[in-house]
Amino acid sequence: MAIKVNLDLMLVKHDMTLTELSEEVGITISNLSILKTGKAKAVRFSTLNAICEALDCQPGDILEYEQKANGRSET
């Protein structure tokens, strides 16, 4: 996947653990873990909204498009 999730970076910036974020946004740790490890296939707007609210950031701070070396993105 060419979309990189920078959730761990944002958690460090806000000095927050995944468990604390999970409690604040009301999403299970396993689901947040799927998102953090980049295994997620899709993210709901409501999830993104809740995370942005909890971490006081923009969606662009969490998600990042990463160009592959050969110029083609993986699907």
Place this chain on the structure above:
Amino acid sequence: MAWKWFKNDWSIAGFLLFWAQFAWAIYLLTFVLYSIIFLLGILFDFEVFTPFDLPARFEIQDFTELVANNATTDIFESPIVEINVSTIGTDIQQTWTNSLASVMVLGLNGIILYGLTLLKRILQSLQREQPWNKQNSKDLRIIGYLMVLAVPYKYAIGWLSYLSIQQVQLPESISLLWPPIAWELGLAGLAVLLVAYIFEEGTRLYEEQKLTV
């Protein structure tokens, strides 16, 4: 174990699984038994070289005379019957055609056994309420292909039977017909392939939904 779930589980998947297990056991027994008879026949040159009955289709002229009932005149004007002919103790000589037909009938039993094994696995996952997995769609696709390929395979067996039985002098009123083509089996196979495709798409959607946060 089998009795336990038969007593407690009355879901359709459970009911079908019971019959699939039952049919699987019967086919396994038949396959093993006939394989042994067949191998013994080859090794010791028994007369029972062709243990399987060969499928054949006959047209019987003047059937009403045979049943001796005038009320049936119109019904049995020219009936076509499909029967399995036993080669044991008949005038059918041991040729490559009936030997090959017998091997192919044994192979058909093996194919059915394999198909039932896959069906059992699908039904077990349905019973566990976990139908959406790649294995199920793969198994269904294999069953579909087996059913479609069974059409020419069965037709080949029919032809070999035809060639074997042709050598026997039949009464004038009975004529041997060309073997039928099992269209229904082929169409059912295509339907199974379609279901397999739907399952594949369902599995993809399920996995996507599972990985949506």
